[in-house]
Amino acid sequence: SVPAAMASGLSAGARRGLLIKGGAALEEIGAAKTVAFDKTGTLTEGRPKVTDVLPAPDTSDWDLLAYAAAVEQGSSHPLAKAVLAEAAARGIATPPASEQGAVPGKAVTATVAGRNVSVGSPRHAAGSGADMGRFAGEITRLESEGKTAVVVVVGGAAAGVLALRDEPRGDAASGVAALTRLGVRSVMLTGDNARTGAAIAEGLGLDVKAELLPDDKLREIAALRSVGSVVMVGDGINDAPALAAASVGVAMGGGTDVALETADAAVLKDRVSGVAELVGLSRSTMANVK
Numbered sequence: 651s652v653p654a655a656m657a658s659g660l661s662a663g664a665r666r667g668l669l670i671k672g673g674a675a676l677e678e679i680g681a682a683k684t685v686a687f688d689k690t691g692t693l694t695e696g697r698p699k700v701t702d703v704l705p706a707p708d709t710s711d712w713d714l715l716a717y718a719a720a721v722e723q724g725s726s727h728p729l730a731k732a733v734l735a736e737a738a739a740r741g742i743a744t745p746p747a748s749e750q751g752a753v754p755g756k757a758v759t760a761t762v763a764g765r766n767v768s769v770g771s772p773r774h775a776a777g778s779g780a781d782m783g784r785f786a787g788e789i790t791r792l793e794s795e796g797k798t799a800v801v802v803v804v805g806g807a808a809a810g811v812l813a814l815r816d817e818p819r820g821d822a823a824s825g826v827a828a829l830t831r832l833g834v835r836s837v838m839l840t841g842d843n844a845r846t847g848a849a850i851a852e853g854l855g856l857d858v859k860a861e862l863l864p865d866d867k868l869r870e871i872a873a874l875r876s877v878g879s880v881v882m883v884g885d886g887i888n889d890a891p892a893l894a895a896a897s898v899g900v901a902m903g904g905g906t907d908v909a910l911e912t913a914d915a916a917v918l919k920d921r922v923s924g925v926a927e928l929v930g931l932s933r934s935t936m937a938n939v940k
């Protein structure tokens with residue numbers, strides 16, 4: 651019967667760490683035309699590490715990291731944790747900061763030793779009036795390597811660049827390939843810059859939409875829905891509205907509480923391949939229903 655087939659599909663999923671909130675979600679997942687993945691913490695591990703420290707000639711590695719750490723101590727962003735970890739590993743004490751602020755999706759700011767300091771995207775630094783000419787070539791190179799370059803601006807001048815890299819999950823490429831075999835298109839949505847997004851996406855075999863603010867992610871989901879059913883996979887950081895707007899929202903195992911509440915399904919243990927398994931489970935279950 652219909653309910654029995656659904657119930658056995660839901661319990662078969664649960665045994666494999668695929669939690670689905672009900673029959674409607676189970677049915678919809680298999681109809682997906684597109685799966686939209688958040689990048690940071692979903693396709694990647696969400697644990698960036700500082701890979702390059704490039705100070706301006708009048709600045710030392712030490713001072714650059716000290717300024718950056720001072721500003722980042724007020725932020726819970728994964729990039730902030732990476733900067734603080736690198737400073738600590740080098741024995742750099744974090745200087746005190748005041749008037750801490752954030753420009754969402756762009757930068758964090760503070761006053762350090764009486765000077766205005768920001769740490770953020772090259773675009774944000776250039777927009778604030780800092781002369782980036784000296785660093786332009788290096789930033790392009792770092793981003794082409796799939797790294798995120800952030801600029802430390804001290805008193806209006808670029809004091810240097812830090813590069814950070816967040817590794818793709820071990821099964822990200824095979825998980826995307828499995829979706830492709832099922833006839834489902836995969837897209838990456840990221841707030842990161844276009845070159846970094848493209849470098850990561852190229853290795854995984856999916857399309858990329860970059861430089862998206864949380865509202866832009868929402869608009870991308872709406873545009874994709876005009877083509878057909880959309881599954882959005884995310885961790886709830888900057889993507890909870892997009893999870894809610896998709897035909898089916900899927901939280902990854904390490905997801906935040908907000909992701910688990912908002913989503914219609916969850917993949918435990920952070921397996922990207924779990925998304926393709928959800929599509930397969932839905933289709934086999936619906937074949938038994940019909």
Ligand code: ADP
Pocket residue numbers: 689690722725727729730754755756757758769770771772798799800839840841842843862863888
């Ligand atoms: P993602 O979608 O990859 O999680 P976000 O929307 O959180 O990206 O941030 C987009 C960009 O804004 C980052 O790649 C970085 O350039 C800049 N940014 C945001 N927060 C910070 C921060 N705390 N420190 C440095 N840069 C930041």
Ligand code: MG
Pocket residue numbers: 690841887888
């Ligand atoms: Mg994010």
